[in-house]
Structures are given as C-alpha cells and as structure tokens.
Amino acid sequence: MSTVTVYGSTGMVGSAITAEAASRGFTVTGVTRGNPDHVKNPVPGVTYVTGDIADTGDVVEKARATDIIVFSVPGPxxxxxxxxxxxxxxxxxxxxxxxxxxxxxxxxGGAGATRTPDGTMLKDTPDFPAAYKAEAESFARILELWQGSARDLDWTMLAPAPQIAPGEPTESYNLGDDQPAGDFVTAGTFARAAVDELEKPAHRRARFTVANA
Known part of the structure; x- marks a missing residue:
C-alpha cells in the first residue's frame, strides 16, 4: 500500500484524512508543528513527526520519501x-x-474560492462571512499557484462545502467541479472523498468539491 504524509495531521480535516487513510491500510506519517510525542488523540499506527509547511527544504525531503503528500493547513x-x-x-x-x-x-482547499453559477467566487458575494474572507482570499491565490505549476506535478485540490464541521462520514456524498456540491459537509465525509481520490485518482491537476449527500 502507498505511503501518505499529511501536513496539518492534527487539525479537524487533517486528522480525519489521517485516520481515514490509516484505516484503509496506507502507511501514514502525520506532520505537526508541535512535539509529536504530545499529539492529542493520535491515530493508531500513524507515525508523527515535526514539520512546518513554511520549511520548504524539509517539505521537499518529506515529499521525496512518500508516495502522496497532503497539505491540510488552513489560512488565517x-x-x-x-x-x-x-x-x-x-x-x-x-x-x-x-x-x-x-x-x-x-x-x-477552501470553499470561498469556489464559484456561484454566474462565475462569481463565493468570497466575493455580498453575504460571505467576513471572518473567513482572508482564508478564502489565500486559497483563491493558492489554487492559481497550483494551476500554473509545472505540468509534471501531479496535484489535486479538494474544497469543502461552504459549511464544514466535525462529524462522521455519510454513506454517500456529492461531488462538483468549480461550484459547491451542496451546503454542508462533515470532516468525515470530506476525508472519505479525499482518500477515495487518493486510491482512485479522477481529478488530476484539478480542483473539485464535496458535500454530504
């Protein structure tokens, strides 16, 4: 089975992806900025190590040593x-x-960089929550960076529904491309869709979205 290295492995979404990948037999390394010996509720079988997405050299070394690298690090x-x-x-x-x-x-990714039917990014709509505007702006730019990356980089971005919260995975889920696939998704459902994509890639060099069915 493939090896997976997860940045942000102790966050709401990252921990769900870490647990889902481990449950399916992936060999998982969880990256945390804190002391790996002090991880709360560690996932059995996961090796935790210290790392920071801002340490580019270390990120490169970790990417060289794994089959899949996951970045689950939110914006401010x-x-x-x-x-x-x-x-x-x-x-x-x-x-x-x-x-x-x-x-x-x-x-x-972030839901704020997905689009309404008329092509407007959610972050630019009148009712978009001000508290999430900065994070939405950052992931709109991050999506552009990956879209403009070298053609041989095999990347995928998954954005959640506009509302995401802790919770177990649903039996099924809805997927979309640039537009939200629904209004709400649990972290468990998001993780299930993420690991389904890791097992059977269907969105190479593309962003897609997920919501609870």
Missing part, C-alpha cells in the same frame, strides 16, 4: 496576514518543480 482567520500561507505554497510549487517531485500532491 484572526485578521493576520494571508501572505505567509500563500508564500509557503509559492515556494513549494517552485521547489517541487525544480526537484522533479513525483509524489502525488493533495491540497485541502
């Missing part, structure tokens, strides 16, 4: 600058191209 929601997360992805895109990384790259 506290009014701080969106630039650090954008810069981190910009450096990774450039470094992966230079290093000719062959690992599959899976990015957890």
């Amino acid at each position: 929601r506290d009014g701080s600058s969106v630039q650090p997360i954008i810069d981190a992805h910009s450096r990774i895109v450039a470094a992966f191209a230079g290093a000719k990384i062959t690992a599959r790259i899976f990015i957890v």
